[in-house]
Amino acid sequence: xxxxxxxxxxxxxxxxxMEANKPDTATRILDVxxxxxxxxxxxxxSLRMITQQAEVNLAAVNxxxxxxxxxxxxxxxxxxxxxxAACLAELxxxxxxxxxxxxxxxxxxxxRPCLALSKDPSRGGALFVRLxxxxxxxxxxxxxxxxxxQYSVFVQRYSIAFQRALxxxxxxxxxxxxxxxxxxxxxxxxxxxxxxxFGRSQVVxxxxxxxxxxxxxxxxxxxxTAPI
Amino acid sequence: xxxxxxxxxxxxxxxxxMEANKPDTATRILDVxxxxxxxxxxxxxSLRMITQQAEVNLAAVNxxxxxxxxxxxxxxxxxxxxxxAACLAELxxxxxxxxxxxxxxxxxxxxRPCLALSKDPSRGGALFVRLxxxxxxxxxxxxxxxxxxQYSVFVQRYSIAFQRALxxxxxxxxxxxxxxxxxxxxxxxxxxxxxxxFGRSQVVxxxxxxxxxxxxxxxxxxxxTAPI
DNA sequence: GTCTATACCGTGATAGAC
DNA sequence: GTCTATCACGGTATAGAC
Numbered sequence: 001x002x003x004x005x006x007x008x009x010x011x012x013x014x015x016x017x018m019e020a021n022k023p024d025t026a027t028r029i030l031d032v033x034x035x036x037x038x039x040x041x042x043x044x045x046s047l048r049m050i051t052q053q054a055e056v057n058l059a060a061v062n063x064x065x066x067x068x069x070x071x072x073x074x075x076x077x078x079x080x081x082x083x084x085a086a087c088l089a090e091l092x093x094x095x096x097x098x099x100x101x102x103x104x105x106x107x108x109x110x111x112r113p114c115l116a117l118s119k120d121p122s123r124g125g126a127l128f129v130r131l132x133x134x135x136x137x138x139x140x141x142x143x144x145x146x147x148x149x150q151y152s153v154f155v156q157r158y159s160i161a162f163q164r165a166l167x168x169x170x171x172x173x174x175x176x177x178x179x180x181x182x183x184x185x186x187x188x189x190x191x192x193x194x195x196x197x198f199g200r201s202q203v204v205x206x207x208x209x210x211x212x213x214x215x216x217x218x219x220x221x222x223x224x225t226a227p228i
Numbered sequence: 229x230x231x232x233x234x235x236x237x238x239x240x241x242x243x244x245x246m247e248a249n250k251p252d253t254a255t256r257i258l259d260v261x262x263x264x265x266x267x268x269x270x271x272x273x274s275l276r277m278i279t280q281q282a283e284v285n286l287a288a289v290n291x292x293x294x295x296x297x298x299x300x301x302x303x304x305x306x307x308x309x310x311x312x313a314a315c316l317a318e319l320x321x322x323x324x325x326x327x328x329x330x331x332x333x334x335x336x337x338x339x340r341p342c343l344a345l346s347k348d349p350s351r352g353g354a355l356f357v358r359l360x361x362x363x364x365x366x367x368x369x370x371x372x373x374x375x376x377x378q379y380s381v382f383v384q385r386y387s388i389a390f391q392r393a394l395x396x397x398x399x400x401x402x403x404x405x406x407x408x409x410x411x412x413x414x415x416x417x418x419x420x421x422x423x424x425x426f427g428r429s430q431v432v433x434x435x436x437x438x439x440x441x442x443x444x445x446x447x448x449x450x451x452x453t454a455p456i
Numbered sequence: 457g458t459c460t461a462t463a464c465c466g467t468g469a470t471a472g473a474c
Numbered sequence: 475g476t477c478t479a480t481c482a483c484g485g486t487a488t489a490g491a492c
Contacts, residue, residue, distance in 0.1 A: 184415075219451040
């Protein structure tokens with residue numbers, strides 16, 4: 001069975017293949033699984049669907065990834081590293097000492113990588129943005145341990161940055177506002193409309209990334225900076 | 229098999245029973261299912277777990293409710309009616325003609341029933357608030373049709389009210405802001421912490437309803453009323 | 457009408473042949 | 475690495491007891 005750590009270091013597989021020369025078995029499984037998990041959800045996607053569309057044997061999933069759970073984790077881990085790196089790079093750029101740090105700049109530093117990722121199919125595209133957002137929003141059991149260890153940097157960096165950008169507030173208030181802010185942002189990119197389920201007349205196109213950001217940023221910034 | 233419409237009209241079952249005199253089969257199933265769906269999620273809860281704890285036969289679920297999907301719908305429908313009614317009653321109270329209608333009053337008209345419900349075990353309590361919030365946030369396939377027909381009133385009433393409370397904005401902007409506002413609010417009561425999953429030092433108690441509201445309302449109101 | 461026992465098929469997982 | 479066979483468990487349907 002393939003080593004998980006290796007997958008994060010070695011060149012990223014998938015979607016860089018010419019037609020007619022198929023990528024290897026593990027990559028074919030990852031690509032198909034990613035698409036099906038987004039389309040139908042984790043539980044509703046069976047290994048038999050995945051292996052059939054990937055044109056591999058059913059047992060190949062367990063051989064290469066160990067289990068359906070571990071396959072999901074691999075699908076996620078293949079893409080999340082570069083995304084977090086992109087956010088941290090944006091943070092580096094706006095956190096230059098001496099420079100003013102605004103809440104809007106921080107929100108944008110997160111939103112912009114989301115937008116970039118959603119327009120880059122070679123890194124998963126809009127499909128993966130939705131998978132990532134939903135998985136985090138739904139607090140998916142499979143990622144609680146895998147992610148919490150590895151990517152605490154992400155939250156720590158943003159926590160410190162928000163403390164700097166909003167010095168007038170106590171850290172508990174900032175924690176709550178970050179909690180709400182990231183909740184809206186992830187949900188916005190998850191592409192689910194909480195109101196559509198109740199049936200609404202005035203429909204919002206919750207799938208257009210540019211449109212999302214145009215309305216999202218002012219809302220979140222206002223919430224973050226509102227007087228207590 | 230029991231008629232679904234009947235369940236919404238007849239006195240609500242469950243949790244009003246003395247010890248030692250068990251409620252009927254269908255009610256025992258509903259009570260146990262509600263708890264297990266919240267604790268473990270829909271997919272991870274098997275009918276055999278439910279029927280075992282409810283001390284009924286496996287086939288009783290299919291007899292009384294038709295399927296696992298329909299059972300979930302029944303669990304949801306038993307509680308959602310009174311909740312929506314409570315919201316509409318709050319709306320009636322603040323929508324008196326001649327009276328000023330603020331965004332904060334509208335937010336409160338939704339948040340207060342959530343708080344009341346989460347403190348009333350006889351109507352499902354905090355357990356059901358979480359189930360409701362998660363189900364809506366996750367855009368659960370089982371409720372897309374069942375809810376969209378019946379409770380469009382909810383969204384329509386709030387849409388009109390927000391148009392009145394925020395006359396300076398165009399209806400498309402209002403739609404987006406409502407979308408974000410209800411997203412944060414439902415997520416807040418869902419009890420999931422998007423940041424905890426990344427691992428954080430400054431932890432927020434995302435399960436204390438009073439604490440949620442104290443921080444939630446200013447955030448949402450600021451986002452709704454922010455200048456464009 | 458209500459409840460029970462049981463059988464059916466699809467699911468993820470695994471052992472072992474090649 | 476790959477494939478087949480097999481397993482236990484899941485939701486579901488039904489025949490029949492009371």
